Structure formats: C-alpha cells, structure tokens
Amino acid sequence: MSTVLLLVITGLGLGALYFLVASGLSLIYGLMGVLNFAHGSFLTIAAFIGWEVGRRVSDGTWWGLLVSALVGMIVGAVVAAATEYFLIRRLYERHIEQALITVGLALATVALFEGIWGTDPIYTARPEWLTQTTEILGAKIPNDRFLLIVCAALVLGGIVLFLRKTRYGLIIRAGVENRSMVTALGIDVRRSFTLVFAIGGAAAGLGGVLASVYYGYVSAHLGSVLLIFAFIVTVIGGLGSLTGAAIASVLVAVLQQFANFYLGGTGDLVVVIALAAVLLVRPRGLMGKVA
Amino acid sequence: MSEPILVVDGLNGRIAGQQVVEDISFEVPASGVTALLGRNGVGKTSTIKSILGLIDRTGAVHLGGERIDRLPTHRIVQRGVGYVPEDREIFGSLSVAENLRLAERDDRPRRELIERLFPDIHARRAQRAGTLSGGQQQMVSLARALVNENRLLLVDEPTKGLAPRIVDEVAAALAEAAATVPILLVEQNLHVIRKLAERVVVLSGGRVVFTGSAADLLDDEARIQRYLGVHDATDDRAAPAHAPDHDAATAIPVADTTEELR
Amino acid sequence: MNQQLTDSAPASTGSATEAPAPAPDGRAGGATSGRRPLVLLIGGIALVVVLAILPLLAIEIPGVLPGPTYTPGTLQLLAYAMLIAALALSYRMMFGLAGLLSFGHALFFAAGAYGLGMALEYFAPVEWQSELIFLASIVVTLIFGIVLAATVGSLALRVTGISFAMVTLAFAQAGSVLIRRNPGGATGGDEGLSLDIANVPDALVGVLNTRNLYWLSLGILVFVYLVVLWVERSRAGHVAEATRENELRVRVLGIRPYQVKFLIFIVASTLAAIAGMGYLLLQSGASPRVATADFTLTILVIVVLGGVGYRWGAIVGGIVYTLLDQRLTALAGSDFIAGLPAVLRVPLSEPLFILGTLFILVVLFLPGGIAGIPQRIRTGRKQHPVESEEAADA
Amino acid sequence: PTTSGGDAESTDAGAPVSVSMITSQTGPLAAYGEAYTKGFEAGLDYATDGTGTVDGRELDIEWLDDQGNPDTAVSLAKDVIGQGTQIIAGTVVSGIATALAEQAAQNKILYISGPAATDAITGVNEYTFRSGRQTFQDVATAGTFIGDPEGKKVVVFAQDTAFGQGNLAGVQAVLGGQGATVEGVLVAEDATEFTPFAQQLLAASPDLVFVAWAGASSGAMWTALSQQGVFDAVPVVTGLGDVATYGAYGDASADISFLNHYFGGASGTDAETAMIEHLEAEGAVADLFSPDGFVAAQMIVQAVREGGDTVDGMIGALEGYTFDSVKGEITVREGDHAVIQPMYQAKLVQDGADWVPELIDTIAADQVAPPAAG
Amino acid sequence: MTDHAVLALEHIGLRIGGARILEDVSLQVPAGEMLGVIGPNGAGKTTLFNVISGVVRPTEGTVHLDGRDVTQQPIHRRAAAGLGRTFQTSSLFPALTVLENVRLAAQAHTGHATSVFRTPRRTDAATAAARTALAEVGLADRAGTAAAGLAHGEKRKLEIAMLIAMDPKVILLDEPMAGVASGDMPAITEVIRGLHRGGRTVLMVEHHMEVVLGLVDRVAVMHHGELLAVDTPEAVMANPTVQSAYLGEPV
Ligand SMILES: Nc1ncnc2c1ncn2[C@@H]1O[C@H](COP(=O)(O)OP(=O)(O)OP(=O)(O)O)[C@@H](O)[C@H]1O
Ligand SMILES: Nc1ncnc2c1ncn2[C@@H]1O[C@H](COP(=O)(O)OP(=O)(O)OP(=O)(O)O)[C@@H](O)[C@H]1O
Ligand SMILES: [Mg+2]
C-alpha cells in the first residue's frame, strides 16, 4: 500500500516536472506551430544561471532558491524571446525551418554549456526542508515533490488565465492561423509571438531551477533528458492543449513509475508504446482541438 | 476637390522575386468609391497588398498626405485603413465573435452597425468561423473592416461567391459605408460597380491603362471590351434595369489620363 | 475525418503547406530540354568513375581530408561519408519528396546494422560455407528490414503530420531502448555490437582492405541513388509529391495516397537498412547511437544542410557533414584555438557548437541548402522573405 | 602482415616509434579523458626520466579525440593504422574500447586500453592489453567489506546498462562463488525516480548493498536511499568516483563504505609522489584515472624498450611484466592481460564545506585478482 | 434504384454537434443532365457536394452512384468510379507546375496511377491528355508555371482542366465562376458546356444566375439544409420563395 502511494505521489511530482517543461513547449507549438527543440536549452541555461546567482546570494536556503527561481524565469524568458526575435521570426510561417533552427540551436548550446560548465554534473545545495521527507500513510514522500506539484499547478493556472482573459490570447490564436491577416487588422503580431516565447521560456526556466532541485544537480544535459518526455506528454495531451499536457504529464509519469517498478524497469518502453497507442486511436491526442 | 486620401506613385510589387505590379500610379479621392478593375491576374489584389505592405514593394504611397510605404502593415492599418481581403481570410478556428473582437482597434467598436447589417452573422456569434458557409465568411470579413472608424477601406472582391440577394445587401452595406469613408474597391461584378463606383482605375498586365470616371468606362462598350474583355451581352441580359446609356461621355484617352495624374 | 464542411479545399491540410520546396531538377514532361538529362547522365557516370578510381590516386586536400586519397584513413572517412549520404538520400525521398517527416528513420539504419551483426553471430555456429552464411545473413536482414518497415509504416501512416512524426519516434525509441537494454546479450547494450568476422569475406576485413569497403560503400550509394531516382521519376513519385501538397485533392482525383506513402516508406526504410549493413561492415561493429532520435535528427540536419529540394543535396550534405564533423574536431583541438581568449576559445573548441551554428546560418541564409547555391547564383534571387525590421517601427 | 609483422625496414633502431592515443577530449566523458591524459604525461616523464625517449628513440605521440563516439574512434584508428602507427592506447569509454580491441585484432597491432572498466576487454584477444582496473576488481574489493561472504545476502543496486549488468555478473561470480546469495535490483538507465527502489532494497533485507552507479543521476539516487533510511538498515558499498563526484553523495557521504580504484594520496609510493608532483606542476590534481594514464605510459615504454618493433615482441615484453607504479606493484597477467593491482577501501570525511576521501585499508593485489578470462 | 439516375440521393441527413446541416435531401439526377444548385449562402450546397464526393459521411441516408451504393466508400473509390469535382476555393498542388497538376488527374484516369514501374514521359497519353485539357481552358501557355503563381481566375480554369483530364462521368462544380473576371466568364461557360456536351452529368453550384440559367436543364434550390424545389429554370425563377430568399430585389 505505502509503495503504491509512494509511486503515485512521486509520479505526480515527476509529472509536475514534465508539465513545467511541456507547458512552454505546448504553448509554443500550439500557438505558433514551432516544434521547439531548443526548449531544453532554455531550461538548462536558466538552471545554470539561476544556480550561479542563487548560490552567490545565499546557498542552500529558501531565499537562495527563490532568487534562483526568479533569475531562472527571467533568463528563460529573455533567452526564449531573443531566440524568437533573432531566429524564429525571420522564418515566419515556415514551420519546418523553424523547428530545424531550434535543432541547430540545441546542438550548439548544449556544446556551449559543456564548454563553459564542463561535462560533469554540478551538485547543488538546497534548503533543509526539501531534503527531508513527509510521512503519508506510511510512505515517506520527499518534500521537494510537493514543491514541484504546487509550482506546476500555479503555472497551469497562470497560463490558462492569460490565454482566456487577455486579448493577447486571442491575437496569438489568430496569428497562428493567418499571421499576415492579423497584421492587416492593425495588430503587431510579432510582439505577441515574442511574448509567447517569453512565457514559454519563463516556464521552462522555472522548470530548470526546479529540475535542479529534483535531480540535485545542474548539467549541460539537464534539458535534453526532460525534453523528450516533454514532447511525449505534449503530444499525448494534444498539441496546444495545456490541460491535456497537464493530464498527460501525470498519466505518463505515474505509468512510468509503475512500469519501472513492477515491470522490470520498462518505464520508457511503456511510455513510448502509450504514445503510439494514443496517437493511433486518437491522432489529436487526449485533448487536442478538432482542427 | 479636396486632397485625395490615397496617392499611389510609381508602386512596384513583387511576389517571390517576381514583379507582379509595375510602376502603378493613381489616386483615391477623399470620398466615394473608386473601383480598381481588370481581368484575372492583372495585379489588382497585388496592388492592394502592396499598399498595405503585405508584399514587398517600392514606390511612394501617401495616406492623407503622410508617407506610409515604409511602415509595417499594422502601423498602416492603425492609421485608419480597413481591409477586406480577397479570400476572406477569416480565422477559422476562432468563433465569429472572436473574429470581430480581434478586429476592434479602439474602444468604440460599431457593434450595432454590424448587428444591423449582418443579422445572420450576429446570430452565429458563437460558431467556429471555419464552419461558416462561404458567404457567411465573406460577411464576417466585411464586418471586421466595418467595425472600426476608418479613413479608407480597401475591399477586394467582396461579392465573390455570394448569393444575388446577399450581393445586393453587401452592395448596400458598402454604399452606406461609402457615405462616410472613401473606398478602394476591387470588383468583377459590373452591376455593383455601376451602383457604387464614381471613379475607376483599370489595370492590365500589372500597369494602369485607364483612369477616369466610372461612367466614362461603363458607358463605352468599346472600352469595356478593350479593358475588361467583356464582349457579349451576358451582363446586360441579367441587368435589364440598365438601359444602354447613350451619354456621349468625353472619352479621355489613356495617355491623357496618365498625364492628368502626373 | 474532421474535414470542414464548407470550403473543404484544404488550403492547409496538416503538413501539406509546411512541406519544403519541390525539386526543381528536370522532370520528364517538364520544360527541360532533351539535352540536359544526357549531360547529367554523362556527368554522373564520370563522377562515379572518378570516385571509383580515387583509391588508386594520391590526391591531397589539406584541411579537408586527413591524408592522400589512397590512405586507409581517408578512404574510411570517405566511405563513411558515402554511407551517411546514402542514408540521407533515403531520408530525403521520404521527407523531401513525400513530405513524410519521420523522427524514426534511424531505426531502419540500426535494423540493418544490428540485424546483420546479429544474424552473422547467430549463423556463426552453422556448418555452412562462410560465403553462404554471409549472403544468408544479408538476405535475412533485408527481409527483417522490410517486415519492420511494413509494420511501422502501416501503423504510422494511419496518422499524418506531427502525429506521424511522433509515432515513428515512438517506434524508434522503443527500438533504441531495446538495443540498449541488451536483451539476452544480443545487442551488446551501450557498449555496442562488434562484428563477428568469422563469416565475413576476408576482403572486407582489416585496414589494408579499407579500399574494398570504400568501393562497397560507393556501390551502396550509387544503388540507393538509382533506386531513389527511379521511384521519384515514376508515377508513384509524382503522386507522392502531389500528396505532400494536397492530400484531399489527390483522393478526389481517384488516387489512394496511402498506397504511395506506404511504398515510399518501405523503399526508403529498406534503403536505410542497406546503408546500415554497409555501416556495420565498415565500422566492424555497431553502436547504439545509430538507433537514437538524435541520429535521425542528424540525418534531418544533413538533408537540410545539403538542400531538401535536390537529390544530390542529400549526398553533398552527407559528405560535407561528415567531413565537418571530423575536421572540426581537429580544428577545435588546434593550437590556434587554444591561444584565443576564453570568450572565443570556449565556444570554438566545441565542434558541435560550430556545427550547430553553421547549420542555423544555412537554414537562415541559404534556404535551398548547399545544393541550392548554384541556382541562387543563377537567378540572383534574394533570400526568402525576411520580415524587414522597418526603421519607422521603433 | 599489416603493420609491423617483422618488416625489415621498420627495425631501424633509431627511428621514432609512432604511438596514437585515442581518448575523449570532448563529449560526455571528457573529464575522465583529461585525467587519463595528464596521468599519461606524468607516467611518460617518469618512465623515460624526463627525456620522452626510449633508448634514444623518440616516441612520436599523437593525441586524438574520440568524442565518446565509437564511429569516430574507429575512423581515427583506421587512419592511424593506415599511416603505420605501432601502438594504439586509450579511451575511457567501454564501447569504444571493445571497438578498438576489434581493430587491434583485425590489424595485428598493439592496443592498450584506457580506464574503460569493462571485463570484456580482458582476454578478448592477444593484441589487447589494459592499463586500468576492471569491474571484477571493484566487485572483489566490495566483497572485502563483509568479511566472509558465506551465507550472507548481497543486493546489487545498479543501472540496467552494460556497466550495471557487468557489476551484477561480477558480484554473482565473485561473492556468489564464495557462498553469498546475490540479488540484483536493476533500474532503467533513464529512470529519474529512485524512491520506490529504495523501498525495494529495504524490503529485501540484505546484509550488504552494493551500488554500481554511473552518471548524473547518482545524486538523486543517493538522496533517495538516504531519505528512505537505507543507510540506517544496511551497510552500503559503492565505488568512489572522481573528484567531481565527491559532492554527489550528499548527506549520505559519511554512511557509505567506498571501494576505490585510486584517489590522490591513496598509495604513498614513490611513483605516486612523482606523479603528483608532475600533475601539480601542470596545474592538475591526482584523480581516479590518473594512474591508468601513468600505467599506460609505463607499458608503452616497456613495449618499446623490450619488444623491439614487432607486435609479437611487444606482446611478449608486456605479458607477465611486473613493475612499480602509482598504486604499488602491478603485474600484467600473462594469460589474459588482466592488470593485477592493489585496490583501496575508503571513506569520505568532511573538510570544511567539502568532502575528502580518507584511506581505510589497502587490499592486496592478489586478493582482488579477477578470475582468469579468455 | 431508378436505373436512369446516374446519381441518386435518398433521404440524406447530416448533423454536426447538434446542428442540422442537411435535412432529408432526396434527389435523382438522370444521366446527361446539367443540374444547377442554387440557394442562399449557408444553405448547404457545398456540404451536399461533400457528401456526394465522400469528403463528409452523411449521418442519414444513402448515396448511389451509377446504381451502386457508395455511401460508405472512400473518396478515391468514388472518384475512380467516375465522380469528379472542383472546390469552392481552388484546391491545387501549389508547388507542382500547371501541367503536372493536370497530368496527375489524367494519370489517375489512365490507370497505373501509382505505379513505380511507369515513368511519366513527355510523349505519353497522360501528358497528351493534360496538354489538350490545358488548351481547352486556355492555359496552354502557363503549362510550366507553378500552380501557386497563377492568378485567381487562372486557378479556376486549372481546376476545370483537371476535370477534363480526369474525364469523369459525373461532375460537381462548386462555384466555378467565383472570382472569374466578367470578361472570362463566357469562355469558361463554353468550357463547361463542352464538359456537358460529352454526355456527362454535371451538378453546378453557382451564384451567377446569368450563367446558371444559360446552361442548366433543371435547377435545385436549397434553403436551410433542405431541398426546396427541383424544377425548370423558368419555374424556379418564378417561385416567390426563391425570389425573396435568394434573388432579392432585381438590381
Ligand atoms: N504567390 C504567388 N507566387 C507567384 N506569383 C503570384 C503569386 N500570387 C500572384 N501571383 C501573380 O501575380 C499576378 C497578379 O496577381 P493578382 O492576384 O494580384 O491578380 P488579380 O488582378 O487580383 O487577379 P484576380 O482577378 O484573379 O483576383 C498574377 O499574374 C499571378 O500569376
Ligand atoms: N461544424 C459545423 N457546425 C455548425 N454549423 C456548421 C458546421 N459546418 C457547417 N455548418 C453550417 O452548415 C451550413 C452549410 O454550409 P455550406 O458550406 O454547405 O453552405 P453553401 O450552401 O455552400 O453556402 P455558400 O454559398 O456560402 O458557399 C452553413 O450555415 C454552415 O455555417
Ligand atoms: Mg485578386
């Protein structure tokens, strides 16, 4: 019983992490049609700089973590916005080329991070409480999982509100469909797209800092590890559907936990089979919009 | 006559590196409907898109005296230009209401006007615009341009694919709009042009070949034949209301017209 | 089916509009004059002949090739490049021609490499003639590749666009995980599979015989090229191209696009498996890297680098990429780089950084890829519409 | 006769000897490659008394980057073999070592592998030697922590990779052979959540947990073991990695018993002193794989000095070669080229904010000698 | 089934998410007839064509083509059985040349459309058919242009050329005149007349009444998803409902 509970709650925690990465990915894909392979790099650079700043301010305390998170979000947003501004924008409406640019960017940046911070993981300190556990029904749940779950929920709520309640949401959705017509309605659509990237980048940045808490290290490959799962949950959830991504994140992570534990470490295999199965039955994913 | 609202001087437009509009010059007066005519492929749509900066262009374009040919599209539109594109280009995944809301540029949208002009559209506010019929989509497209207070409307084939009754309605709506805002109208339906247009600009092969009053063109069989290729009575048969005009218009030769514009 | 009821003309059905530019090379029935194909044919044959006698010559291209063309190191590099080019060519047929963006092409290359390696190991104890075992292993691997392609293809082609990419990715990931899991010790896990040379012809073993492996690779490349050419020129190829553009329209014409896509998928995958077999022999082993999604991405990068619109673009891309990959490493380790200040030294000593940046530049400024350069020079065309950042828009 | 099968022209005593060092200068294991490289330079300096020559012959050493990619490594090997190199050495990546061993056999050339720990290299063919320890030696060292294995239960907690599987097989062979019950808890390499597995370890109630872990996820893994209270229940043994990983064990650091191949200061031999001096002069520190490079240099010098120019001569010179190195006396076992060497037990102690290793015991070379292979 | 009806619709109904798009539409079209379909915007004309061509499956009713029930058949089967159509907004292969667009249509008709063992040649039957079709609509000089580069009216012509090359038995034309310059209408009208003259059955949605009236044998009027009337042009024009709902005031 406590094992099952442990699996479920740690699964939720992992799912939260997946979602933090996937939210930006899903936003950027869903709204701009850009399959962003550089998303992992946004996450990694945010984690590195967040860590560099956080540890100088106050290493291993809540205060330090908060600073890291803020810095991470800002860095993520800035890097993502710059990517959109300097690279993606020049290829508007050429989605394959845009995706390719991000592939190139991912290649180059991971190598660059290795050059700067080395190939070894750098272990990070974190607040005392996060290293402890809380006992629920006999299962000792590591506390950082709770932090992850709360942050993911906040991000989900925040982005959904943004899209529903602001005019930007509307502009962005229309701009995806027919960019030049939005311009012809007198709207500077480019700014909105940069904003989408910035928001996605900020979410990735937060994900990066939290991932370094979860894994206990930062490394040049932090992002690439998470990216593939983020892709999978984005697709299973239905491209462009944030709630879908959230649900899929939880499903995938919990499924993965159970398969890893009970089916001899086949978590990855089960997840990709699930991906194929979902797409074959529902090509648009769980919550994908009827195009 | 007051200052023209739009002055196009030596406009060139290219698509994918190919010249589609060549050295076009004309003016749109500050009131009434100016029709931009020509056969398929002569560059009418491209001219409008060049004015809006939707395709690469060179040459001078002035809107109300201000030079706009270096501005990005959204700035041009923000200066008070409404646009109804040729293929409707509504946002299919958005609802009708969202399409209209998106088009509102200020806090004084003329929603009542839209409701009155297009009751069918109003009734379908919540429908996904992509599922509207072709004609319904055309109305959304028109409504998007009319919802704002504009200084100039660029309207590209608004009656294409509309039922005759709707064509009338659209024409009426445009006529109403024309009372307050000048319109540059691309249109194939000569009846609509007859009804609305005061001046015409005719393109051929990406160049202006005729400029003058609507009557000068429409009442001259030979000119219609020469510029628009209409050479049988098809149009007249369906438009019995119009008796042939024998008004001896002072035909302005093309060369003179061009002169006049310089 | 979720077609829109009104105006069902799918101006943008799925990936159709995202498909890359078509091959502008001369097609039968196009406006090409009768001369050109002949010139191309002769040129092509001449090129192959030159490549074939390369091992007998001593051409040196300092900075590009590690040594004179007869040396094993250079031949090895060229052979490797040609196999990658063959793989890229097969990928281009799927992606560039039929618009099928697969993220799982590596699976079939790996199927060829691992399939042959495992078959050779499996047949090793059998008391047959060693040539026979070698041939049997190749045939078995081919059949395995085709069956795998048919299975994956029939499932993945039920969906389109990004879903197709993801289903192929899922299969490839499953394959990659299996290979790394090393079930029953069959694949060697992350340490890779080494070639059991017991039944491999002597002519294909050892550094002295690199030349033969070079010729083998050249043969594979030419073979793949001819097959791809054949398919692209055929009616099926044209239908594939049309399907990429507008699938609904093809169906309304009375043609079933599925058949064509399936055919292209199988042919491309089988060609990839053939290239994979060549790779196993050339490298005397297979590493799990060739089954990863990263490897597929590399191929995609190669195809784009070379120019999606051109068949020979894939070849140029494969060769340029491989050479760059090798030579950039040499550059990164050079004294010149070591002497630079840190801001320059750190990035420049990472070959992948240079490669990635180069790739970005190509996508941005050379939309036709390397193979598109002559065309651009000829037409003097500007780059594709880059949204101008007007001064007034401050 | 590919290279040096006794060709008359190459026996010219004054000619330089061409040695190709293939290792990771970039890629995931570049840091190991760096330690190996530095150790090699120190070893060469030591074995040639600072001359860099052997009996007056230059060693023409070329360093090549395998990028952690077997394909690159094979291409490089073929290139240098084609150019007539006589000795290939190096690599920290097991997958590359096996590929290079294959090239060595196909082309009849001497290959001395680097720190790659895989047991598969030992005895794989007559041309392949190794300069470091192998998994069996790690495992045997781990065994020394439980005294008499008879009747004890050992659980191997490892990643489901060749490295992890190799360790499990090693424990089964070594400790299982001595009467212990051995179980494995293998975790998928890409798993990121280890909490449930920590529970599984506890549920097995073993007498010893042997952890074989590589890569970035070790931090999270140790945290999970510590959080779930594994250290309170069972002694846990693992291999001590390189300096960069000392921080990875977190709060668990003090509770883990480490087996160790080498850390700076572990042996106190003359060779070690020489190596550390050399490294410090270069601005480097002694690390896990420094001795591997050092030994490789010594073996190459031996092969050149005693083996002449034929590969068979060099093999003969190395087989059974016993010499003093960083870790003490080392023997290249004749039958399978296993490198018989002492191993260490260590613990981590806190030193300010950092953790530093401290020697508990040195395990004699023969006590941890791997079973004969090949 | 009525044996002379080449196309027969029986009680076709279509509902999408609660909305009634088509309601109990039954229609028999005898072989060789030219039937005009008119109706206000949103009446369901395009949708009806989509049902006939298989782009949309009806929720009720059956479609018979040439006496065979094709309701469950995929699009390409129906097309292969001789059903051709155009789209309200031109639907082409933009990156292919004009000639290639048409040749694909011809190729589908000549069989072996997807063969790998056949290479299209400048001289083969499909290419010849394509050139003829292009000449017929007056696009011969645009053969080498990419379809994307055509002006709107030319695209409409290209659609019709594809139909000619396909040589179908039953043709559905969805607003062939939409966006065509008035000067070009007579020519296209002639092409359509030619299509019909070959004994083909043609259904045409068109808002240009002058074109409809000049061409068709009968007119079907749709309104709110229902078939109001099918009758001679004269009778339909005289129908007061049609007058008020569709034609409006005479201009
Ligand atoms: N995307 C494009 N690529 C290349 N050429 C184009 C493109 N769009 C239009 N053209 C060319 O530009 C010329 C002018 O086209 P435009 O659409 O402006 O004509 P138009 O007068 O609006 O015609 P229509 O009455 O058919 O709408 C045409 O000859 C056409 O071939
Ligand atoms: N998914 C849907 N949900 C709701 N209504 C829909 C949907 N799809 C289509 N409709 C409605 O079905 C009706 C029929 O559309 P259709 O395109 O067939 O009209 P049409 O007669 O071709 O009109 P037009 O002459 O304007 O092209 C329209 O009123 C449209 O809004
Ligand atoms: Mg137009």
Ligand SMILES: [Mg+2]
């Ligand atoms: Mg319609």
